[in-house]
Amino acid sequence: MHADIVVLPGDGIGPEIVAATLPVLEAVASRFGHAFSFAEHDIGGIAIDRHGVPLPDATLEAARAADAVLLGAVGGPKWSDPKAKVRPEQGLLAIRKALGLFANLRPVRPHAAALDASPIKAELLAGVDIVVVRELTGGIYFGDKTRSDTDATDLCRYSVAEVERVVRRAAALARQRRGHLTSVDKANVLETSRLWRDVATRVMREEFPDVTLEHQLVDSMAMHLLSKPRAYDVIVTENMFGDILTDEASMLAGSLGLLASASLGDGKVGIYEPIHGSAPDIAGKGIANPYATILSAAMLLRHSLGLEAEAAAIEAAVSAALDARVFTADLAPSGQSVGTTQAAQAVIDRLG
Numbered sequence: 001m002h003a004d005i006v007v008l009p010g011d012g013i014g015p016e017i018v019a020a021t022l023p024v025l026e027a028v029a030s031r032f033g034h035a036f037s038f039a040e041h042d043i044g045g046i047a048i049d050r051h052g053v054p055l056p057d058a059t060l061e062a063a064r065a066a067d068a069v070l071l072g073a074v075g076g077p078k079w080s081d082p083k084a085k086v087r088p089e090q091g092l093l094a095i096r097k098a099l100g101l102f103a104n105l106r107p108v109r110p111h112a113a114a115l116d117a118s119p120i121k122a123e124l125l126a127g128v129d130i131v132v133v134r135e136l137t138g139g140i141y142f143g144d145k146t147r148s149d150t151d152a153t154d155l156c157r158y159s160v161a162e163v164e165r166v167v168r169r170a171a172a173l174a175r176q177r178r179g180h181l182t183s184v185d186k187a188n189v190l191e192t193s194r195l196w197r198d199v200a201t202r203v204m205r206e207e208f209p210d211v212t213l214e215h216q217l218v219d220s221m222a223m224h225l226l227s228k229p230r231a232y233d234v235i236v237t238e239n240m241f242g243d244i245l246t247d248e249a250s251m252l253a254g255s256l257g258l259l260a261s262a263s264l265g266d267g268k269v270g271i272y273e274p275i276h277g278s279a280p281d282i283a284g285k286g287i288a289n290p291y292a293t294i295l296s297a298a299m300l301l302r303h304s305l306g307l308e309a310e311a312a313a314i315e316a317a318v319s320a321a322l323d324a325r326v327f328t329a330d331l332a333p334s335g336q337s338v339g340t341t342q343a344a345q346a347v348i349d350r351l352g
């Protein structure tokens with residue numbers, strides 16, 4: 001097949017991990033007889049520098065017309081002045097919203113060879129296989145904001161329809177997996193969470209009676225995620241809770257550099273990006289872990305292009321590279337490590 005993929009490297013390590021991932025997609029294309037075209041566009045800080053805005057019209061138009069979007073990361077100290085009028089992160093939020101990508105799938109599956117990298121005891125990690133479905137276009141991220149000399153506000157708002165669609169997406173996923181959905185909220189305090197819980201309960205009763213539903217408050221969820229991670233199958237939660245819980249969950253896998261994501265809506269185009277940021281502390285050194293981005297490319301093949309065998313081939317190759325202990329520095333703080341390009345090459349070398 002032929003596919004048009006829009007590539008948004010962004011800032012910091014973004015260009016490094018994306019540059020390492022494209023050859024993996026090229027290798028898949030040649031092995032499986034596909035043709036992928038890659039068109040690079042600006043987003044984030046680099047777009048502010050070049051165009052004055054974090055999401056240029058040309059970038060959004062290209063993304064709309066593409067079959068899928070592969071993104072690195074945005075942001076960095078250069079654009080982080082609290083008084084700045086425009087911010088790289090606004091570009092990311094804007095493109096997610098404009099493309100209607102309300103469901104952000106973040107799989108968490110610790111790999112046996114990387115268990116040492118996790119601060120959690122290995123016996124708690126065996127068999128952990130979670131997908132967090134993070135609501136991505138609503139909540140406090142998108143509510144009105146105010147700022148005066150003496151105070152500031154961020155409004156958190158959710159509509160019934162916004163909760164319904166993301167709960168449905170998560171429940172459908174749970175149905176294909178182990179049939180268990182955990183809905184995470186703060187219903188003991190927040191009105192938006194009480195709406196969330198009501199809607200989740202109704203949708204599950206009416207449409208997914210075969211999927212078990214459990215409600216969990218977000219604070220104790222943060223604890224249970226580390227103390228009994230095997231208890232979870234699919235977790236669905238609102239935007240900010242999902243953001244925070246998944247960085248925490250990355251410690252089950254051993255590094256933020258291992259967690260991939262797919263941002264999906266009702267349309268055909270999705271955005272695929274690692275869950276981590278632009279890692280300014282290691283940018284430019286060639287040591288960033290590319291596996292999260294490579295695994296995001298696998299999700300792109302699966303979810304936007306319907307190429308299941310090709311996606312599985314990438315995932316198997318990453319597993320094989322980890323088995324061979326091809327570790328970047330984040331996975332091997334005191335052991336032998338390789339750079340970004342070498343890690344990606346190790347994946348290409350192991351593509352069936």
Ligand code: NAD
Binds near residue numbers: 017080275
């Ligand atoms: P971060 O995720 O960039 O980094 C956190 C820590 O994890 C750092 O020590 C970093 O070196 C490490 N790390 C992250 N990815 C890694 C990788 N692939 N390999 C090895 N180590 C890795 O979070 P931060 O430092 O809080 O944020 C930095 C900037 O990134 C901010 O401007 C933030 O807004 C932005 N950010 C962007 C995205 C995105 O584009 N989706 C996500 C999160 C943060």
Ligand code: IPM
Binds near residue numbers: 075
């Ligand atoms: C992520 C990031 C973004 C988010 C930021 C950069 C806007 O942390 O993709 O997880 O909070 O959604």
Ligand code: MN
Binds near residue numbers: 243
């Ligand atoms: Mn985040």
